[in-house]
Amino acid sequence: VRYVLQCIYTGEISLDDSAHDNAAAHIGALTSAHHNADASHQPTLILTGQDDLQQLILVANEIGFWRLKLVLEAELVRKHLTKGTMIGALIFADQHNCVVLKDAAMRMAAANKQNFFTHPDFSKLILHPQLMGEIHAICSGRAA
Numbered sequence: 001v002r003y004v005l006q007c008i009y010t011g012e013i014s015l016d017d018s019a020h021d022n023a024a025a026h027i028g029a030l031t032s033a034h035h036n037a038d039a040s041h042q043p044t045l046i047l048t049g050q051d052d053l054q055q056l057i058l059v060a061n062e063i064g065f066w067r068l069k070l071v072l073e074a075e076l077v078r079k080h081l082t083k084g085t086m087i088g089a090l091i092f093a094d095q096h097n098c099v100v101l102k103d104a105a106m107r108m109a110a111a112n113k114q115n116f117f118t119h120p121d122f123s124k125l126i127l128h129p130q131l132m133g134e135i136h137a138i139c140s141g142r143a144a
Helices: 002-010 017-021 023-035 050-063 066-080 086-095 099-111 122-127 129-139
Strands: none
Touching: 050 066, 066 086, 066 099, 086 099, 086 122, 086 129, 099 129, 122 129
């Protein structure tokens, strides 16, 4: 946990899209640096994938770093919340108390209510009856 926070603060981990554009060059540099013990510059580790952001949310949640958690949730919404991922995002957000992510996914569900209940992942919600009730309420206009 301390290592992750140290990497974030020192800039060794980036959530910046521009860093992702140079990922191929960084991978080559990382491989060279790994094999060269006296290499002084390590490339920035890029954490922009959905799984990376979710794992960082879990770490932030574990240590009570709620500001980081909110930033990571917003980043997850901005980069990865789509009609295809909204059900998985709803379940993750509900399980880990991700207010920003859950709100955005709920709004997306309400905006796509015609297709929501026929979504290929809809059956995953069966194990989450309370969440299903919240979704039904927002889709039927009973919740703001």
